Amino acid sequence: MKVALTIRSFGDKDSEAWSLLKKSGIEIWENSSGKHLAKEEIIKCIADVDGVIAGTERFDREVLASSTRLKVISRVGVGIDSIDIDAAREYRITIKNTPLAPVRSVAEHVFAMIFALCRRMKEHTANLENGVFKALTGYLLKGKIIGIIGFGNVGKEVAAMGLCLGCQIIYYDPAVEGFNNARRMNSLQHLFSLADIVTIHASASKTTEKMVSRGILDFARQGQIIINTARGSMIDEDALLDFLENGKLLGAGLDVFQEEPYKGPLAHHPRVIATPHVSSNTVETRRMMESEAVSNLLSELKIEGV
Numbered sequence: 001m002k003v004a005l006t007i008r009s010f011g012d013k014d015s016e017a018w019s020l021l022k023k024s025g026i027e028i029w030e031n032s033s034g035k036h037l038a039k040e041e042i043i044k045c046i047a048d049v050d051g052v053i054a055g056t057e058r059f060d061r062e063v064l065a066s067s068t069r070l071k072v073i074s075r076v077g078v079g080i081d082s083i084d085i086d087a088a089r090e091y092r093i094t095i096k097n098t099p100l101a102p103v104r105s106v107a108e109h110v111f112a113m114i115f116a117l118c119r120r121m122k123e124h125t126a127n128l129e130n131g132v133f134k135a136l137t138g139y140l141l142k143g144k145i146i147g148i149i150g151f152g153n154v155g156k157e158v159a160a161m162g163l164c165l166g167c168q169i170i171y172y173d174p175a176v177e178g179f180n181n182a183r184r185m186n187s188l189q190h191l192f193s194l195a196d197i198v199t200i201h202a203s204a205s206k207t208t209e210k211m212v213s214r215g216i217l218d219f220a221r222q223g224q225i226i227i228n229t230a231r232g233s234m235i236d237e238d239a240l241l242d243f244l245e246n247g248k249l250l251g252a253g254l255d256v257f258q259e260e261p262y263k264g265p266l267a268h269h270p271r272v273i274a275t276p277h278v279s280s281n282t283v284e285t286r287r288m289m290e291s292e293a294v295s296n297l298l299s300e301l302k303i304e305g306v
Helices: 016-024 037-043 061-065 086-088 105-116 121-129 153-164 188-194 237-245 283-300
Strands: 002-005 025-031 051-054 072-077 094-096 145-149 166-170 197-200 224-229 251-252 272-274
Touching: 016 283, 025 072, 025 272, 037 061, 061 086, 072 283, 094 224, 094 283, 105 121, 105 153, 105 197, 105 251, 105 272, 105 283, 121 272, 145 188, 145 224, 153 166, 166 188, 237 251
Parallel strands: 002 025, 002 051, 051 072, 072 094, 145 166, 145 197, 197 224, 224 251, 251 272
Antiparallel strands: none
């Protein structure tokens, strides 16, 4: 039996995840390039494997059809939008992910961005680096209304942390009836009209593509902050830039972009905190995700005793 690690990086060799793999006795092919594999490279390396441990690389229909042995793709992470689910179902390939491990890490990243934007950290730092010692007035987080789009595991963790910080919580998610002291909104327009801060935690799908559109941003409360650690496809980036430029939005915290690596103007905007898709990338979380991904893989391949 053989597995391929197509993910661009996968733990230290003395980690629990690697220990599980080695104990299993299966043959391992590893992507040691440190880079995302091209489509042709993925097709080549999965031709004779039974399982894959994947990152965010794309597994479209052509890739999935190229392997006659592939039984399972185990994602290190939550999102599975990089995989053609219909094709995987057709070829009887099981898709697994690690939905719980990143929850705390992503939620903490959200609040790191919120604090940085409320207290204008990027602007203060830039001023000092350019020899300008100037005080810009920031905002307290306590008492602010945080609007959460998508009320799954991460959304609920953000809500719990926000409540502890003295914030009010509202959310939009048609699939979730209620949660503690959070108020459910009946539309995105309603949420944007009330929230001081909007943070996106919905799952990527065709229905969520550019869900934060120019039309939705028209409803934004003056001085609103928008955070996105979900998927870049959910925001109209051109519209977001326009609303930052016209002053309707105070700022934005973006960990994900429509095209990655991102090289556009939002990264250089003085009121945008931009990070390179790293909200779950802490030492502790990475170890948990990798171990969980290996366990999922071995379980699906029915390799026991590891």
